Amino acid sequence: MPSSTVDLSSSDLFRHHYEADPRDEHLERSYHRARAIGRHWRLTLDDIVNLTPKFWRIFTDGIILRDTVAHIIFTMQCNLVAGTIAPFVLKRPDLEPLMKQLLHFDVVSSYMLNEVGHGCDARNIETTATWQSDGGFILNTPSPSARKFMPPAIPVAGIPRVAVVFAQLRVKEEDRGIRPFVVPLHDGRKMYQGVKTWRLPKISSGQVLHHDLTSFNHVHLPSTALLGDLEPPANMRDQYLRSISRLVVGALAMSMWVVPFLKCAVYVVGKYSQQRTVQQGLHGERVPIITFRTQQLPIAHALAEAAVLEPFADWIATQHTSPSTSPAVKHGFSVILKVVLLQNGRGSLNELIERSGAQGMLPDNKLIELETLTRMVGIAEGEVLVLSIRFATELLLGRYSIPKAQDPSSLLAQHEAGLFGELRQLQQSIKDHRGQEYNQYILPQCRSIILAIGQRMAYEAAVDRGVDRDLLALYEAGALKSDSSWYVEQLGLSRAAQFDKERQACDAIMSQVDRHLDSLDIEPYCTAPMLSSSRWERFVDAAPLYTGDADFNEHRDSKL
Known part of the structure; x- marks a missing residue:
């Protein structure tokens, strides 16, 4: 397994530029960085065909944060293009030189x-x-x-x-x-x-x-x-x-990007929130903005989601490479992961951007870029809503099934079973799954049932991995909020009880917030100037400076 990409991220090629370079220079540098990433990982034909652990590890690695464009170029080349050609190489030796060129990035591809x-x-x-x-x-x-x-x-x-x-x-x-x-x-x-x-x-x-x-x-x-x-x-x-089977792999791989995106965003906003202060009242003391619960909640939820979604992505990747998993179920797993990661990624990134003020809007702080890329993940390799409708329909029609809940009595498992039962009963009363009734009653709920399945699976994967209990508790509380009324109606779990679950979990996480932020291991890849006062000063020093020696008195006395 290649060494950490931290060394690569600190090389001259990946040195961060605060100054605004022309578009073509950015693009050219990204291609050279994609080549460097490819040569760092040294993927083989076996990695591409058999989807080895090294292959999957690439898509949650922090190097993507240094240049998302470079990583997109790398992903398209090694998964979509090389992945499409790879199965034919064993029977066609004439393709071997091209495959070597692709994996070594002597050529680029589309x-x-x-x-x-x-x-x-x-x-x-x-x-x-x-x-x-x-x-x-x-x-x-x-x-x-x-x-x-x-x-x-x-x-x-x-x-x-x-x-x-x-x-x-x-x-x-x-x-x-x-x-x-x-x-x-x-x-x-x-x-x-x-x-x-x-x-x-x-x-x-x-x-x-x-x-x-x-x-x-x-x-x-x-x-x-x-x-x-x-x-x-x-x-x-x-x-x-x-012929397009690598799109399924691509949907899974690109969805995994949300994990480092979330880690970066919560680390930046979490550290910023401890340094940024406001004055309490006219003569009060200045306190960090992280003091306020409205600042704590987005940070704590993003920490919980990052902790849960990473083992979930690993579990899905393992299921995808298992020979006992059918192609249809593999495709279903990629849809489930995509739905859950988009739900959590887009929601948390939006909240974190809102809580970072004007600085969060600066492109160099990456938050807006990561949010945009997360939206693109929802479209790339299959639009998430269309995929959800197709997969949910196949489940409702009984064409195949997915692994059942490990603990059917858990809140998330009951939610999944309840929603699925409701939709199955409704679907059975509709004659044609392509008809108007199905369009009106079932289609708008398809994404919700896929999300419910994914939330249950993600929670189980995190429990198996031994994720911190406080983080698990807040992830569960966040999942409850995504369909709060169902838990009130079906399980009698009041809004006050749901709120208190969130409150207790958030208190526990915020009492050790630095430990949770530092355990993300994402700091070496983060270049946001808002992370510290020293980074901010370097950012300002690189900005164009306007000075002059005009005489204000002359201007004031002049006639307009």
């Missing part, structure tokens, strides 16, 4: 599935790859809505780029399904003939990887470009799902 007109319905993409009599293919974009709408395809940092492009395979006018093709895009400086890319505007809120539009105008590909064979699949849907 994963091109979605199109402008086809996001959630990517099975209906329009891009075609038509088989030719010489064994090759003609790759073509038939309309503006078929332009690939994915992260960058433009030349950056002089590094050649190759893409995995999904297209309809046409053989003698027969549609043989959506297939992946290996397509070189440019040599690091110029686009290859027939490949056209539009650079779209920057996504707002911090350093976030932008998207491009890419089209192909009758690009000739060799026979080796196709990943797979020419034979018509026995089942189009199954073949399509196999």
Whole structure:
């Protein structure tokens, strides 16, 4: 296992820059950092194919906080692109050089599935790859809505780029399904003939990887470009799902980013709240803002969530790599993790940003950027609401099941069973799960049932890991707040009783808040100037300074 990335984060390449560099310089530096991250971890074909512990560890590592764009580039290359190609390498030695280039970052890559007109319905993409009599293919974009709408395809940092492009395979006018093709895009400086890319505007809120539009105008590909064979699949849907299977892994991996995001945000705001003071009344003493319960609650809840979600993510990853877990259930696990991490991540990040004042809005403090990226996690590799609807529907229809609660008498297990029972009874009274009644009554509740399942699973995983009892208690209290009325109606747990559970757990955590903050082990990766007065002064010193020697008296006496 490679050494800690703390050493990498302190290298010259990862040195933090407070000054505002041009967009292109930021992007080029991020590509060099992605290459450094890739060479640090030294992933192998075995890591990619078998999803080893080293593979999963990467996605909760703190190095992502130093450059989120670099980590997005790294994740797309090692999971989506290398992961799609990897299963074919053992049978195709001609792919080995490309795989080595990808893992060593001698080339960069793009994963091109979605199109402008086809996001959630990517099975209906329009891009075609038509088989030719010489064994090759003609790759073509038939309309503006078929332009690939994915992260960058433009030349950056002089590094050649190759893409995995999904297209309809046409053989003698027969549609043989959506297939992946290996397509070189440019040599690091110029686009290859027939490949056209539009650079779209920057996504707002911090350093976030932008998207491009890419089209192909009758690009000739060799026979080796196709990943797979020419034979018509026995089942189009199954073949399509196999070809995009790394999206499931990607959804799981990207969801895990929320763990270091939460750790960073709560560490920064927690430390800031102990240093920032306000005066009590006109002549009172100055006290740290963390004195107030309204400041304590977001910090304590984020600490509890970070402590619970990390072992939950590890447990889900273990289940995902188990040979006894079916592909359908693996997909379900990734949806559950995504729903829970987004619920906690977005909620806590919003609260922490609100409690950090004007300084929390500065891009250099990262809070807004982390919140934006968490929103993007909800869209990337499958939009969270759409995934929730599909998975909840399959559970309600009994197509497969998930592990039952270890302790059915726990509050969270009772909540899960109660909600599921309510929806199952309602679903059985509806004839068509694609009809209007199902749309009106079931769809709006699908995400809630997935969240309930995930909250119960997360709590159990944290108990098994031996997470601090106070943190567990506050996580449970936070889960109760997400559906407070159900606990009042069904279990007779009054709002006052729920409030008191939260109060007691928060008191216990805040009595040892420094220990909990320091145990996050995230400080080496945090660069926020609001963390300390010395960092703030360095930040101010790097800002443009305006001075002058104008005479105010002359200005006052002059006539306007």
